[in-house]
Amino acid sequence: RKEVEQDPGPFNVPEGATVAFNCTYSNSASQSFFWYRQDCRKEPKLLMSVYSSGNEDGRFTAQLNRASQYISLLIRDSKLSDSATYLCVASRANFYNNNDMRFGAGTRLTVKP
């Protein structure tokens, strides 16, 4: 079982829709959480960090529930340019490194006109 699990999708939504992605992590020692975005045949890039209090960046809202070990990403008013794969990341500290990142397999989103 992967340490970070995501629904692979694909999610096909019309422009303007609201879409939510969910992610669970199994290692309770995880301390930092992120959503990365990956466009087709490109490298992953940070979309946003996820904090316990929840955080928002424009149309994007991320939530963390430590008790349930659950992370979510909400995209409002979807744009064509939001079409991408969204990677959930849980990070934990080890002896050497405060940023040992574990990635989910990604959720693919296609926004259609």
Next chain:
Amino acid sequence: NAGVTQTPKFQVLKTGQSMTLQCAQDMNHEYMSWYRQDPGMGLRLIHYSVGAGITDQGEVPNGYNVSRSTTEDFPLRLLSAAPSQTSVYFCASSYSNRMNTEAFFGQGTRLTVV
């Protein structure tokens, strides 16, 4: 801004051949890592390094070697390529002594082993 630079972008190898994937970063990051990405599997950590002279294994290290002689460079060596190593390889770098720190990725190397 160069960031993380990987070479080559594409490579085809025959089974049994060896090669080195190059990775360089100019952000003075302590931490560098190599991932492979396969369909349905996500990014899996191969090897990582927290500084010059220090490397360690990740989730899927078999068949790969690394070294870190400088802060900037972190090459990945395939000793004897196998078809199971066909994948997209990403190098990443970040600060290692901070929480919530962003990882920066290279553009990837698409490797096919025939």
